[in-house]
Amino acid sequence: MSAAPAPPMTVPAGAQTATVAAGCFWGVEHMYRRQFQDKGLYDARVGYIGGDSSNPSYRAVCSGRSGHAEALQVVYDPDKVSYRTLLEFFYKMHDPTTANRQGPDAGSQYRSAIFFHGDEQEKIAREVTEQVNKQWWKGKVVTEVLPAGQWWDAETYHQLYLDNNPSGYECPSHFLRKFPALE
Template identity: 65%
Template sequence: MSAPTTTPIPEGAEKATLAAGCFWGVEHAFRQQFSGKGLYDARVGYIGGDTADPSYKAVCSGNTGHAEATQLIYDPARLTFPQLVEFFYRMHDPTTRNQQGPDRGTQYRSGIFFHTPEQEAAARAVTARANAQWWGGRIVTEILPARQWWDAEDYHQEYLTKNPYGYECPSHEVRPFPELK
């Protein structure tokens, strides 16, 4: 079973929690893009549902209400929440409800789970710009308050680093969009 996260958070660090389909590829993409640039850690897990202590099998059933998600711990002096959200919109398809590529179900939905009012405001602002400039008004990403986070089982953590030929959702690619204005 999963467990609430116990990873210590460095002094002054902040959390960002994002869901963009299969969490293996999301975690891997954020590590590739931001390691050494203010990202302290990235964990995969479950959020957004009502089931306590969910397992991967239970989440995959679609009956828990949880999304597969990635929780990022970062240094806000080096990496901003808007930068993370902008990258989030570059690296997945936020226009398909409950789906990323061939992965279908509510656990694969696109979501931003904010931890502060400032994160909510930034998420809404970046979403509006990305919707207007990149995605033609089709973004279906949920923007919701973060509730209980559950770490996924250990074998899911850094899965694509441990299994470089493991499954990666084909919709997880960094798109070469122009800078948001």
């Protein structure tokens, strides 16, 4: 079964979308939901972005041949949580220094990437990436900053995977690191 384009979501006026890839999407979704569930998060979906194929399936993405990354797309209230805050969390919750890898998961589908939606998000993504590269990761960040293209929701059984499968696989590189505030 292939993924499908995300249907339009009914959210309050003014909601914004952020899209990130940080390895296996189950843990990324789980961590964002826990961190932001009462702090402006309207929805979080796992899916595929950044590749060449239409209607990608999980199997095709896992093969590494589709070009897609396993990713998370969040819809949020910018009056309650800023895009910058979402990106700072992104850089704290995974290892952005390994090209096409998170922990034992290897392949381009596990790359670190920020897929921006518009000029303002691109500007913030590049600024935050530069700051965390200098202050937290000491010049080792390999995160891609790219325009968001077509988003494909992952198959239904991947949504809320760790909530529905509490003992399911979670990448060991997904944990919250303690860094000082960015200057």
